[in-house]
Ligand SMILES: NC(=O)c1ccc[n+]([C@@H]2O[C@H](COP(=O)([O-])OP(=O)(O)OC[C@H]3O[C@@H](n4cnc5c(N)ncnc54)[C@H](O)[C@@H]3O)[C@@H](O)[C@H]2O)c1
């Protein structure tokens with residue numbers, strides 16, 4: 519069933535325990551969705567979950583690919599709908615339609631839809647099959663891989679969740695054509711992160727081909743997605759539950775999460791906060807003598823090249839530090855800080871002091887006025 523001008527998709531496997539989940543990456547894979555599910559005997563009845571925005575762009579195409587699966591379950595767009603209420607709405611639609619253990623949820627969307635629909639799949643009838651069709655770059659390189667699913671609680675982000683490996687992740691770079699530039703860039707910072715933690719080659723290719731990547735030229739974009747997926751799949755296969763190795767994926771996330779929290783998730787797209795977090799982690803590494811200054815400059819140069827970031831000069835350091843401490847409490851009380859030792863390699867350190875972090879935040883340009891008045 520191959521088309522003359524279409525290359526076979528690249529396959530990457532995530533193997534955890536006894537389960538294998540398959541990632542297929544390639545232009546046009548979303549058009550073959552129905553056949554791919556048939557081949558793999560994934561789910562007799564297919565329930566699509568998406569948002570009105572994404573469905574307007576890609577609904578017809580997906581519906582055709584799946585062979586008219588009926589009405590999609592549409593959840594309102596946005597992080598604030600990543601909650602148990604939306605999950606409840608998915609349950610309701612499934613129950614009314616008589617979905618059984620042999621049914622599959624096909625999540626068509628960004629990380630918000632993937633996480634929400636994925637949590638419904640993990641819990642409905644104690645778990646039914648899940649297929650991801652990620653439509654943002656962030657979802658294609660990050661959130662659709664690794665099996666973490668879940669929703670936010672009014673008191674905190676991602677507090678309710680489960681591990682539920684998808685049977686299939688179908689990654690089609692063509693779906694990114696309609697993605698707003700800022701969302702695209704947000705995902706690109708995670709690609710830079712993969713370069714920083716595991717592949718200088720990926721880092722260099724993004725640096726050398728920024729323009730082609732922004733033009734979403736498949737010849738450049740697709741290999742970058744493939745390599746990112748390989749890195750995440752490899753890490754997750756070795757450490758699904760984040761007992762050690764998986765932490766390296768959190769490079770840039772300690773400070774990044776704190777910046778998102780102090781701005782109530784309104785100022786930054788996730789990747790933008792991570793961009794600052796990576797700059798902070800690189801700065802701290804240079805001060806510790808673990809990373810060469812020219813490596814830090816290469817990172818800073820690339821981040822500048824990718825475009826403007828929201829300002830941080832008004833954010834009070836004590837607030838950011840409080841957010842870091844709260845985050846740390848959630849993760850067993852020790853701050854495992856991932857620092858870069860060169861482009862393509864990291865190490866985890868457990869002895870980062872608050873003074874060190876504050877000094878880094880000062881150099882990053884955050885507001886330290888409040889600290890001085892306190893002293
Ligand atoms: N499960 C994990 O391991 C994991 C990892 C990283 C992030 N996440 C989660 O992912 C979420 C963020 O995901 P995101 O950045 O994809 O955001 P998102 O899902 O909110 O999507 C961003 C925006 O892009 C729009 N959009 C999506 N695809 C489009 C397309 N092809 N064309 C046009 N518009 C499109 C959406 O409607 C939305 O407005 C967060 O909730 C985060 O917690 C989860």
Ligand SMILES: [Zn+2]
Nearest residue numbers: 708771788792
């Ligand atoms: Zn991230």
